[in-house]
Amino acid sequence: MAKNSMNILVSVLLLLTITGVAGADLPTTLYSYTQGFESTDPVAFWTSNGSYTINFKGLTNEQIYSGLQSFKLDVTFGTGATYVYFMILLPQRIPAYRNTASQNDLHFTGHVFLGTETTCRAGLGFNYAIFPLDFWTGCSPTTYYCTTKGEWETVDENVVDWWKGSVDRFMPLNFTGVTGDNVGGYINRIGLFLFGSSGQRAVVYLDGINLTGYIPSQADYEGDTTTNKWPSAVERINAKIADWQTQLQTIDAFQ
Numbered sequence: 487m488a489k490n491s492m493n494i495l496v497s498v499l500l501l502l503t504i505t506g507v508a509g510a511d512l513p514t515t516l517y518s519y520t521q522g523f524e525s526t527d528p529v530a531f532w533t534s535n536g537s538y539t540i541n542f543k544g545l546t547n548e549q550i551y552s553g554l555q556s557f558k559l560d561v562t563f564g565t566g567a568t569y570v571y572f573m574i575l576l577p578q579r580i581p582a583y584r585n586t587a588s589q590n591d592l593h594f595t596g597h598v599f600l601g602t603e604t605t606c607r608a609g610l611g612f613n614y615a616i617f618p619l620d621f622w623t624g625c626s627p628t629t630y631y632c633t634t635k636g637e638w639e640t641v642d643e644n645v646v647d648w649w650k651g652s653v654d655r656f657m658p659l660n661f662t663g664v665t666g667d668n669v670g671g672y673i674n675r676i677g678l679f680l681f682g683s684s685g686q687r688a689v690v691y692l693d694g695i696n697l698t699g700y701i702p703s704q705a706d707y708e709g710d711t712t713t714n715k716w717p718s719a720v721e722r723i724n725a726k727i728a729d730w731q732t733q734l735q736t737i738d739a740f741q
């Protein structure tokens with residue numbers, strides 16, 4: 487083979503190798519959760535910081551986005567309550583995995599209608615659990631509404647974008663040396679978040695929930711996190727501990 491041809495072949499192989507590494511996604515399979523609220527009510531109380539009254543919770547045909555029924559929740563805030571959360575517990579924990587090459591990230595669509603009786607804020611969002619860090623959890627709505635002006639609002643969200651934005655903010659605040667790039671996370675609940683005060687009321691309808699995306703196995707996801715993301719955090723944590731020890735020794739020397 488001529489020298490120039492050999493150089494081109496080597497260059498092509500090198501480019502393929504670099505491309506293969508840069509775009510390497512873990513093996514994934516399609517995950518999909520849909521909920522049309524046609525036959526069962528999957529929504530459960532989650533948490534609150536005060537009392538509240540459920541005036542109605544269940545399926546209804548008063549407002550419908552699709553099919554024959556939707557979910558309705560009518561809640562009045564009681565003493566001390568500034569938030570009341572309800573949830574749909576997902577059938578499995580779903581890795582918030584970034585599909586760098588295919589861009590088939592976990593995606594959520596859902597539809598919200600607020601009754602005119604509503605005097606508080608209501609939103610849809612998620613709960614996640616962090617890996618590692620003993621599955622520390624975080625949650626928030628992706629958006630919330632004071633009114634939907636008599637129409638169905640569509641919540642449309644790349645869940646991995648939402649999750650990454652949240653861990654980028656909260657990891658450094660809660661764990662020294664840890665950034666959002668060091669951890670993995672599992673989406674485990676769809677949240678219906680209500681914010682208000684005593685006497686305020688939420689009348690919320692939900693319909694057409696869809697959570698779909700390509701996700702890796704938990705073993706692959708946790709292995710990738712442990713091998714490629716977490717070690718730099720451990721280095722920073724150990725460096726910080728060494729720095730604190732040096733400072734303590736300096737203090738001790740003057741006592």
Ligand SMILES: [Ca+2]
Binds near residue numbers: 550555556694
């Ligand atoms: Ca429906």
